[in-house]
Amino acid sequence: MQSPLPQRLKSARKLAKLTQEKLSNKLGFDDRSHGTARISQYETGKHAPDFAMAKKMADALGVPVAYLYCDEEKLADLILAASKLDENQLTMIIESISDL
Amino acid sequence: MQSPLPQRLKSARKLAKLTQEKLSNKLGFDDRSHGTARISQYETGKHAPDFAMAKKMADALGVPVAYLYCDEEKLADLILAASKLDENQLTMIIESISDL
Numbered sequence: 001m002q003s004p005l006p007q008r009l010k011s012a013r014k015l016a017k018l019t020q021e022k023l024s025n026k027l028g029f030d031d032r033s034h035g036t037a038r039i040s041q042y043e044t045g046k047h048a049p050d051f052a053m054a055k056k057m058a059d060a061l062g063v064p065v066a067y068l069y070c071d072e073e074k075l076a077d078l079i080l081a082a083s084k085l086d087e088n089q090l091t092m093i094i095e096s097i098s099d100l
Numbered sequence: 101m102q103s104p105l106p107q108r109l110k111s112a113r114k115l116a117k118l119t120q121e122k123l124s125n126k127l128g129f130d131d132r133s134h135g136t137a138r139i140s141q142y143e144t145g146k147h148a149p150d151f152a153m154a155k156k157m158a159d160a161l162g163v164p165v166a167y168l169y170c171d172e173e174k175l176a177d178l179i180l181a182a183s184k185l186d187e188n189q190l191t192m193i194i195e196s197i198s199d200l
Contacts, residue, residue, distance in 0.1 A: 003151035048151065051103035055171065066170035066179065071155065074190040075164055078182055081197040082175060089200055090174040093193065097181040100189055 004071040005054065006045040012061040012068070013043075026060040104171040105154065106145040112161040112168070113143075126160040 013023055020039045021032065029035025041047040042057075049057065051065075058065040064083045070076040082090060113123055120139045121132065129135025141147040142157075149157065151165070158165040164183045170176040182190060 001152035001155055005151070051105070051148065051169070052101035054169075055101055064170065064172060064175055066166040066172075066175065069151070069154075069169040070164065070166035072164060072166075074187055074194070075166060075179065075182060078190055078194050078197075079166065079175065079179065081194050082178055085197065085200065087174055089197075090178055093197060094174070094178050094181050096196065097178075097185065097189075097193060100185065 002045065003048060003069070004076075005048065005068045006043050008068045008070065008076065009039075009057060009061075010043045012058070012063045013039075015063075016061045018061070023057070023060060027056055102145065103148060103169070104176075105148065105168050106143050108168045108170065108176065109139075109157060109161075110143045112158070112163045113139075115163075116161045118161070123157070123160060127156055 013020070016023075018026070020043070021036045023039055024032055024035030027035060027039075029038070038047070039057075042049050054068050055065045058068055062083075064079055067076055067079045067083070070079055082093065085093065113120070116123075118126070120143070121136045123139055124132055124135030127135060129138070138147065139157075142149050154168050155165045158168055162183075164179055167176055167179045167183070170179055182193065185193065
């Protein structure tokens with residue numbers, strides 16, 4: 001059972017137009033090359049970040065952390081789209097779903 | 101940075117009206133009491149499941165695995181609501197979001 005995180009992390013990074021090195025900087029790794037190597041390993045699935053690191057990367061990339069763990073394409077698209085909404089808009093969308 | 105998984109797992113289990121033991125059975129733990137203890141530890145945050153186990157539990161509880169990692173209440177509600185939809189309905193909701 002492969003985690004979707006490697007693929008989602010790469011997509012979110014590309015969406016944010018950041019290189020691995022730029023993301024490493026944003027995450028504040030002391031040793032830049034170590035940070036870049038670590039991100040590369042997360043994207044190949046060689047290492048899996050713990051939740052705290054996943055959350056830090058999600059915040060740096062401007063996506064919900066749940067997106068990184070989403071294994072369904074359409075739901076992942078919905079999570080990204082919904083992340084731009086405010087609470088009222090989210091409530092409205094949830095209500096419209098229950099009306100379907 | 102606390103993972104939302106303990107709280108989300110408990111909520112999903114209650115939503116599915118399963119005891120920890122019943123969930124342990126559903127997950128096919130050989131040693132039932134070991135399984136029940138393990139689930140209890142996931143719900144208290146003492147242990148964190150790897151993605152494969154999180155996915156197995158999410159499937160057994162009928163929720164998207166992304167829900168277990170969602171740290172925003174409204175988005176978690178949306179993920180649960182959306183998980184009942186088919187692909188066309190999801191596409192429709194995503195389009196309605198982009199119209200907002």
